[in-house]
Structures are given as C-alpha cells and as structure tokens.
Amino acid sequence: MDTILEVRHLSKSFGKNEVLRDIDFTVSKGDVTSIIGASGSGKSTLLRCINLLETPSSGDVLFHGESVVSGKVNPSAYRSKVGMVFQSFNLFANMSVLENCMIGQVKVLKKSRAEARANAMKYLEQVGMAPYINARPRQISGGQKQRVAIARALAMEPEVLLFDEPTSALDPEMVGEVLSVMRELARGGMTMLVVTHEMAFARDVSTQAVFMKDGVIWERGAPEELFKNPQCPETRDFLSRFMEN
C-alpha cells in the first residue's frame, strides 16, 4: 500500500504545556483513520500540526516520504494537497457557495474560472448542495455549510482530507446529512483522517482507529478490535463512559 502521511515522534508544547507527546502513526492511501479521545486530549492540535496550522515542537510529518516540517516544502503548496474540514465550517463569508468552492482552484491551482466552476459544480452535486450555489454562507443551515465546506476541500482534489469534529457544531437533525456524505467519500476510496465523537461512524467506516488521551496515543488498531476488545484500561474507560451518554 502507498504510504501518504507519516507522523514521526511528533510533540507539541504551548509554552510549558505539553499538548502532544511522541505521536507516531502512518496513513496509507485509502485509509480512513478515526481519532477518538476526550476533550482536551490534543486531537485538534494533532490535525493542526499535520497541515502546519501549528508548528510542531519536535518530530516530523512526512508527506510521501518528504518532511514538511523541515522548511524545504512550501506550506501553502503542501496544504493544497491536504484538505481540512473544520468544526466551525470556516466558509468565506464574503462569497457565495459556488465562489467558496472556486476560489482555491483559481488562486492556488491557477485553473481557469470555467474549469473551476465545472469542477466546483461536480463536488457540490456530490454533497447535494448544487441548488444552493447562489447562497451566502450566512443564509444556509449548519449541515449545509459543512457539506459546502467538504465540497470546497474536495474541489482542490487533495490526497488526504482531515476532518476536525465535523459534526460537533451541528444540531442533531443535521448530523446525519454530513455523516452520510463522509460515508460516501470513504466508500469512494478517499483517504481521510477524522477526529470525531461519532463512535458509530468511527467503528463502522474507519479502517484504523486511534485513541488519544493527554496528548498520547494509547491504543491504535482495527476499529472492530479497538471498540469490541480494547486492550488499554484507559480506552475501555473512555468507551464505557461514552456509551453511557
């Protein structure tokens, strides 16, 4: 299998506060990796280090075997190949849904507007948002915003897509529409790294599950195993508390 991302001994501190410690894992093409763990365990920070929104304090992130931390790789060029979907959507407020999905293609990938538009339409179609191309972000619901955000990321045709709790800011009735889009993507072979509190999604969709606590990976493995048969007491504890709620 093609290895796309390797996280090697990654640590991150904010001042004296060590948020990530010696994180190590690999993402291969087509993998769907779920990262689970309690609030504050460093899941977001990990994703943000992977696409360089934060600078790791030590350790390395390799993209196709090449270090992206070393400074030899242009961060912007790298980020255009690693998409990110945020909990808070972060759609561009000054643009329509369609423009949101075109701007990166035009400015970063230097595509023509016609080509960018056709491509954007393809992905908006895929997430069921094609009828809303003229809407502004403030005019659509949370679930719709997140689907547009996914289309915006997809329109860049990234090799990996990072999701940071994509459904946590949504009303319960809108969670389903976003998860079904993500399921669809996984089925299509998209390589995904998903931080989520949706345990059913993590268990059923992912090919690899990672449990984090206090900035450390405690357990990692096939989701069936990790959910049915957790080896660490910490994982067991987290899962049992989670299932109660």
Add this chain to the structure above:
Amino acid sequence: MDRFSALIYDIGRLLEVYWKAYLSDLGNTLLLALVATVIGCLIGLVCGILNTIPYTKRDPFIKRFILKLIRVIVRIYVEVFRGTPMVLQAVFIFYGLPYFSNNQYRFDSLWAAAILIVSINTGAYMAESVRGGIISIDPGQTEGAKAIGMNHYQTMTSIILPQALRNIMPQIGNNFIINVKDTSVMFIIGFTEFFARHRYIVGLNNMYFPSATIEMIGYLAVTLTASFLLRWVEQRMDGADSYELAQADQLTMAAGTYSHPSHGTPFDEQSPEYRERLRQSLKNRNGSTRGDR
C-alpha cells in the same frame, strides 16, 4: 411667523447675489473632502495592512525587525495626527515647510496643501479603523483560506480585506462627513471653501443668520446625500437578502445524484415548503457593525 418670512426673504436676497459663490465653494468643500477621504483611506489601508503582517519567532531577525519598526512608525503617526487639532497640523505643514527649508520649498498650490493635510489626518484615523477591521475578522476565515493552500497575500486580498472593508464602510462614511465639516478650518491657510464664503459674505453685509441658514442647509444636503449613498453601497456589498435556488436543469447533472438522507421529511431541503420557510427566515438577516470615527 414674521421672523420666518423675513428670514426666507433675506435668504432669497443673499442667494440672488451670491448663489454662484455659495455653490462653487460648496463644490470646493465637497471636492476637498472627497479627494482627501479617498487618499486618507488609501493611507489607512496601507498602514493597516503593513501593521497586521504576521511574524513568528522563527522568522529571520531582519524581517521581524522591519515589521516591528513599521508598527512603531505607524503607531507614532496615528497618535500624533489623531491627538492634535487639524487646524494646528495645517499650520505646521503649510508654514512649517518654508520655515524649515529656509524658504526653499513652499506650497505653490493651496489645493495641494489642503488635500495633503486633510488626507494625512484622515489616514491616521483610518489606519486604526483598518487595523481593527482586519483583526476583527474571525481567525477561522484565515484558517479556512490557509487550509486550501492560499498564501498570506491571497488570503488578504480575496478573503480578509473584502470583509474588513465592508465592516469599516460606516467609518469611511463617518470620516467623509467629518471631513466635509472640518475642512472649514482650512481658512487658516487661506483656502476658500463653503464656510469661508460665509465669513466673507457676512463681513460685507452683516446678514449672519440668513447666511448661516444657507450654510446649514448646504452642509446637510451634502452629508445626507453621502449617508444615503453609503447605505446603498453597503447594501450592494451585502448582496441580496435571499437567493434563488438554482434549477436542476441549469446544472450540469453529474451521474449518480446524491440522495438526501432527509428526503421526504420536514427537513428535506429540496421540498418547496422547506425552501419557503428558509426564504422567510432569511429576510432581514444582515448585520453590520457601526462604530465611531
């Protein structure tokens, strides 16, 4: 009532003789305020942008040094020109230039001097507005842009500045209105504008109150028009309150239509009822920030 008709009669008499002078000087005021506001906004924009270029501890020393120096210079500029009366700034700049250059340089054109002074003054206010406008934009916007590979320049020009400019439109309007009124202090360098005309005319005939009434109406006409135009521009920038759903046949339908999980339920976004509810809820949903100058 007597007083009132007398006033109208006097105004009529004044306008009969001086309407051209009033009008052309109102034009001067308007032109000066307009040009100086535009230049001032450009100065403010440049200062605000330079002031918000991010740097980290990992950047080379020289870059950090230059950026810090710029911030200090802009800070001094803003504090000096915001903290002193424009009438004194006019004196300093207009008479200071020949004074400090031993009469080697002087302002040959009153227009150039007036525009320079008002622009610099406006720029000091706008620099702060622009900086505030930029840092008030949700950091998520920058992260969203970075995440699709945009660099700082692209992020600023496509995402942040359009939103910041929209948010500071009320301040731009404020500055223009203040400039319309405050250009009257340019009498100190001998620049004739609307208020100077009033001083000149009442000096000839002592008709203080009728002339002042004309001035009031003149200023109000300009500022009200400006407010109205500004609102219109703001609304244009906000875009329509509602949007048209694109029709399926206009779209290039890709194979395999996405089937919506809430199809047939009240949350089905394709249903006409849902769209109507959405349209209703979308009306009157535009916010704008208003602030002081």
